[in-house]
Amino acid sequence: MLAWLDWHLHLSFSPGKQAELLRLLENQLYEWPLLLSQIAGNQGMLTDEQIQTSDTRFKSESWSNWPYNLISRQFLQAQSFWDSATTGVRGVSSHHENVVNFAARQWLDMIAPANFYPTNPEVQRKTFEEFGANLWRGLQNWGSDVRKGVAQQIHKSETNEDLPFRPGQDVAISEGKVVFSNHLIELIQYAPATETVFSQPVLIVPSWIMKYYILDLSPHNSMVKFLTAQGFTVFIISWRNPDSLDRDLGMDDYVQSGFYAALKEVSKRCDGASVHTAGYCLGGTLLAIGMAGLPSLEESGEITVASMTLLAAQTDFTEPGELGLFIDESQLAMLDALMWKQGYLDGQQMAGSFQLLNSKDLVWSRNMRRYLLGEAEKSNDLMSWNSDTTRMPYRMHSEYLNHLFLHNDLAQGRYRLNGRTVSLKAINTPLFVVGTEKDHVSPWRSVYKIHSLSDVTVDFILASGGHNAGIVAAPGNPKCSFYTSKTLMPGEAVPSPDEWLNAAQRTNGSWWLHWSSWLANQNSDHVPARQLAEEFEFASAPGTYIFQ
Structure with missing residues (x-):
């Protein structure tokens, strides 16, 4: 909220930035007549060259058909607009600019058309071909994930036996x-x-x-x-x-x-x-x-x-x-309060932060494949290791975040080891x-x-x-x-x-x-x-x- 307020106040009295965003909206609107004529000429389809996106969520051929080509294009335009709107506003601190840009990306990734059945042609085609079996498998996957999450909350840990690749048996077996x-x-x-x-x-x-x-x-x-x-x-x-x-x-x-x-x-x-x-x-x-x-x-x-x-x-x-998005004086005060009671930072709490760094792939695209397409998650040894989380002691975690990430004491020659x-x-x-x-x-x-x-x-x-x-x-x-x-x-x-x-x-x-x-x-x-x-x-x- 502090970052949003900083951005909003400075944008409100930045006429140059406002004019830039208006021009961007105009240019995006000017694309639509040409885009609609191309769709009409291609009988409702767009070619790969016309789509021009590196976004893996819309790479399937199904997204080139009407109306999904319009839906994906509108989303990509919105994504471009908000990326421009949340960067380059004079007066906003660099940290707050990054936080607002990151937050905007999180919301956009959450509401992307690929995440929902009515706006995802891949899911609709799969449902038609399998007579809804994919949605039944997705419901089972969802139930399995919910049970696993509840169990972790109760036991506060995940045992090695739950991992697809178990240490000492499948991995970590060097003599x-x-x-x-x-x-x-x-x-x-x-x-x-x-x-x-x-x-x-x-x-x-x-x-x-x-x-x-x-x-x-x-x-x-x-x-x-x-x-x-x-x-x-x-x-x-x-x-x-x-x-x-x-x-x-x-x-x-x-x-x-x-x-x-x-x-x-x-x-x-x-x-x-x-x-x-x-x-x-x-x-x-x-x-x-x-x-x-x-x-x-x-x-x-x-x-x-x-x-x-x-x-x-x-x-x-x-x-x-x-990772620096999560590290400022306010965040560290919150983390210290969180860790004070339990004495450590839990592995699941830390894993959540890393997932947010790439939520498009690690959260939303994963959920779409798992719950809508009904695909089983294919694990490998690296993914299995990644889910074998660890904890961090309160004092050590607070010290390294403050002295390294926040104040950069090591590079600045101020870091003290055993009092020296x-x-x-x-x-x-x-x-x-x-x-x-x-x-x-x-x-x-x-x-x-x-x-x-x-x-x-x-x-x-x-x-x-x-x-x-x-x-x-x-x-x-x-x-x-x-x-x-x-x-x-x-x-x-x-x-x-x-x-x-x-x-x-x-x-x-x-x-x-x-x-x-x-x-x-x-x-x-x-x-x-x-x-x-x-x-x-x-x-x-x-x-x-x-x-x-």
Whole structure:
């Protein structure tokens, strides 16, 4: 409401913007005589060239027939009008402009003609062909979803048994053992797949807002399995799923009891070898914070780090993408009040926010296919993992939203770790950084800013796909490609993201192979494979925390 008021007041005394919108309406009205004549000449149909839309909701041939071609065109015009009306109004704050534009898009996506039986020719044709069987299946799908939602509200959780791909049986099945455990993490070491391995191991720090096994899905697309096959000793952190008793766990705890505890254990188990570190999403942000505060540990001789890899991980949050729509002082006050009582942010609450970022596909188009077309939902391992939600402790969630997203303390050199201000300039290891083209969570142009925040060599990769599918890009996937350019050395002028992209070379295939070669170039020595002990006090992979 605050954003709407800001927009409405400024639009009301912006005659230039009002005149621009009137001209847009006039131009849209002028299209109709030509459009109607084309429809009459084509006997009620429009060709693909005349439709001219990339909107997947109206791609079916049925939408080119009268009157659905007029209905879809009118909706697309309304969508264009409101996009123009909610942007470019002088005086409106940037955040409020984005919120109003986002809200307008949410309403339009909800009332799109594709969502309703009377205005969707695909649904009508399906109903005619199947004598209404699709609507009966849709009703059953709706009932199933309602029962599942009620059960989740009662039990406040979803068990792993409810998932189509179950951890330890269908996914997360790489051979390994938990070799270290504390209240916050289980550290998993994986069995070697080669007779000799590189002397320097790889420690992966996944995000704590997701289960770690996105990096160990099915055998054909498991990053863990790929790395062990390349001759690396691989360790990964499995985060505990916190509850109300963990409300006071903060970011310092996640660095100390999470990253630092794992790093020390990995170094000890590999005879003090330097460790290659890799962090995904917020795990990468946590890794960057930990690495910025690491020099004191390195000086004490406790640890050495060979390299740092950031996978779709932001260190500068001035451009966090549409996720920033949910983050301002007012929203954080509401979230703190919500979390104060239960002590954590529930996974379903967080999942709802991510669904809103792409409600057209994740909510409304899904509902149309499921309830009107009566289609069964086709799940895969990545979708199944995505529904395996986690919680976040009150203190940690509040700290990272305030200090990172809202105030950008890490990039501005104000972030404090254990009472000491840390700087990304203190990181002294080579960086390998991956952004993904269609990332709504960590936009690649935001990820790219690490170039200007560090004083070390940076190899930047832009992978095809989104935040999840772009990272889970196993060799053999024909859809995979990535862009590379020259390594930027310390002190070199940093090109803008668009300049970098214009100069970059596109390669078909998986960036995993490129990363493996980069790691190998940092680490040429080999040692006999580090075998797992047959008897061990902890559980075998995937451990126990994954099932919480």
